[in-house]
Structure formats: C-alpha cells, structure tokens
Amino acid sequence: MKPSIRLTxxxxxxxxxxxxxxxxxxxxxxxxxxxxxxxxxxxxxxxxPSMSADWGFACLVEYLGNAMLFDAGRDAxxxxxxxxxxxxxxxxxxxLFVSHHHGDHTAGIPWILGENPTIKCYFPSVYExxxxxxxxxxxxxxxxxxxxxxxxxxxxxxxxxxxxxxxxLVVKTGQGGILITGCGHPGIVEMVKVVREExxxxxxxxxxxxxxxxxxxxxxxxxAAALKExxxxxxxxxxxxxxxxxxxxxxxxxEGYLAGGTGKELIIQ
Numbered sequence: 001m002k003p004s005i006r007l008t009x010x011x012x013x014x015x016x017x018x019x020x021x022x023x024x025x026x027x028x029x030x031x032x033x034x035x036x037x038x039x040x041x042x043x044x045x046x047x048x049p050s051m052s053a054d055w056g057f058a059c060l061v062e063y064l065g066n067a068m069l070f071d072a073g074r075d076a077x078x079x080x081x082x083x084x085x086x087x088x089x090x091x092x093x094x095x096l097f098v099s100h101h102h103g104d105h106t107a108g109i110p111w112i113l114g115e116n117p118t119i120k121c122y123f124p125s126v127y128e129x130x131x132x133x134x135x136x137x138x139x140x141x142x143x144x145x146x147x148x149x150x151x152x153x154x155x156x157x158x159x160x161x162x163x164x165x166x167x168x169l170v171v172k173t174g175q176g177g178i179l180i181t182g183c184g185h186p187g188i189v190e191m192v193k194v195v196r197e198e199x200x201x202x203x204x205x206x207x208x209x210x211x212x213x214x215x216x217x218x219x220x221x222x223x224a225a226a227l228k229e230x231x232x233x234x235x236x237x238x239x240x241x242x243x244x245x246x247x248x249x250x251x252x253x254x255e256g257y258l259a260g261g262t263g264k265e266l267i268i269q
Contacts, residue, residue: 035269036171036178037062038207040260041082042073042108044239048263051082056104057182057209057239060088061097063171066152068095069119070169071182072108079108082262090115095151099182099208100159100166101127113138122150124159124167147198155201157194161186170195170203176231177201178268181208183240189226196230205234205268207258213242220245224252234268236260 040047042058056074060067069090073079083089090096090112096119099105112119121141123131128143144156144167155170157179164185171178179195181188188210192203206227212220227235237249238260250257258266 034064034174035267036173038178038180038236038266038268039086039088040238040262040264040266041088042071042079043260043262043264045259045261046263047259047261048085051085051262052078053262054078055239056107058082058105058108059180059207060093061154061169061171061180063153063173066154067093068097068154068169069093069112070097070180071099071105072096072112074104074107076107076111080111083108086263090119093119095120095122095154097122097150097154097156097167097169098124098127099168100124100164100185101130102183105182122156124165126159126165147194155195155199157191157199161190161194163187163190168195168208170199170201172201173269175269176204178205178207179203181206181210183209183211185211189223189230192227192230192232202231204231205236206232207236207238207260207266209239210237210241210245212237212245213240215242215245217248220248220252224249232256234258236266 039060042056044053044055046053054074058071058073061070096112121138123143125143125145131137144158145160146158149155153172157168159165159167166185168191169180177195195201195203234256235249235253236258237246
C-alpha cells in the first residue's frame with residue numbers, strides 16, 4: 001500500500017496489548033509499528049476542534065504498511081476538508097471499503113475517485129448491484145456477499161445478513177481481529193459471530209456505528225454480555241450508536257471504552 005504522510009509534529013509509540021487514542025498532531029511516513037491505527041475522518045462527534053462533525057462516518061485504517069479508507073461521510077465537501085486538515089489525501093491509498101449504501105457513508109466517494117481513479121473499491125454486494133443498475137460502478141471494484149479475505153490483513157464479513165445488507169471490515173492481527181462497522185445495522189453481535197465462525201478470527205475490539213439509539217437497558221445488557229463472552233475487550237461506539245448507548249458502553253467496558261470523534265486516532269495492539 002502507498003504510505004500516508006502527516007506533517008504536523010512528532011510522536012513515539014510504545015504499546016503492549018493496549019489501546020490508546022490520540023488527536024492529530026504527529027508525524028508518520030507510513031505505519032510500520034505493530035499497532036492498528038484507525039483515524040476517524042467523519043463522525044457525529046468532534047475530537048480535534050480543527051475538524052468538523054456531521055451525521056455520518058468515515059475513517060482511515062492502517063496496519064503494518066497496509067492502509068484502507070473506510071466509508072466517506074454524508075457531505076463530500078466536509079469529508080474533503082476533514083481529510084485535508086491532518087494532511088491525508090485519497091491519492092495516497094490503494095483501497096476504499098464501503099460498508100453500505102446509505103448516504104451518510106457514501107457522499108465522498110465521487111471526490112475520492114476523482115482524486116484517485118485507480119483506487120480499488122470494495123462494496124457490499126447489494127451496493128454493487130445498485131451501482132451497476134445506475135451505471136455508476138467505478139473501474140476497479142469488487143463486491144462481497146459472503147465473508148472473504150480482501151488482501152493483507154483485511155477481511156470482509158460479507159453483507160449476507162438477514163436484518164440488513166451491510167459488510168464490516170476486519171483487521172486480522174497476531175492478537176486477534178478488530179471489527180470496524182459503518183452502522184452495524186445487522187446487529188453487532190451477529191457481525192462478530194460471523195467473523196468468529198466463518199472467518200475463524202477472534203475479535204477483540206469493535207469500532208464504529210452500532211445503531212443502538214433506541215435500545216433499552218435490558219437490550220444493552222444482553223449485547224454487552226454477549227460481546228464480552230465472545231472476547232471483546234475494547235469498544236469505540238460512535239456515529240449512530242446513540243448518546244445514551246455510548247454512555248452505557250463507557251460504563252460497562254471501563255478502561256476498554258475508547259471515545260470516537262473526528263480527528264481521533266485509535267491505536268490498538
């Protein structure tokens with residue numbers, strides 16, 4: 001993968017099976033340390049005040065020299081601005097992963113393709129079908145129905161869920177897997193089960209939207225218990241998770257809770 005470049009400071013990372021979170025303000029040329037770096041580009045919440053918040057989600061995922069853009073927010077101009085503030089550019093990356101077809105995750109795709117026409121797009125199969133019907137498929141793409149390996153450390157859950165056709169991105173590490181979701185419409189427990197049972201990867205961290213805005217405490221109790229039983233130690237619930245549900249997970253997971261927000265960089269090993 002092509003390296004990312006940030007030009008705003010210097011930082012040194014030493015992590016031992018932990019997760020931390022940083023705002024932009026440090027310098028890297030590529031990512032070669034043994035941690036997974038997830039930089040949130042678009043979110044309902046703000047971490048770095050120089051960046052803006054809006055309903056939607058997008059991030060950059062980097063691990064051992066491999067990088068992938070994930071989703072593209074609701075407003076193309078805002079997505080572009082939030083990319084450029086920390087010095088990120090679509091031309092630096094070879095791959096774009098799209099979780100699902102909703103507009104709060106796809107608005108920046110035309111700009112990304114304009115900046116990088118050769119980028120490979122990984123779509124859920126239902127979105128691939130929609131784009132084909134509208135004659136809008138990019139030149140380089142692949143759709144996923146079933147769980148599958150993408151390349152390097154990256155896997156797709158596929159979008160063959162009963163509740164909703166959405167795919168999650170899995171980063172496989174030596175310590176397990178990290179599952180990144182756009183909205184988690186199929187249900188986060190079901191998505192983790194697919195990763196464990198069909199990809200054979202034990203998930204230890206979950207990041208992204210969980211679509212639990214109207215969930216009761218009993219429902220959240222059941223979800224948290226199931227996630228912990230399946231080995232989830234760290235969780236960053238953001239975007240459409242809902243304020244009350246985010247507060248619940250913060251209390252339930254304690255030190256394993258990671259706050260989201262535009263500009264936040266999650267560093268997980």
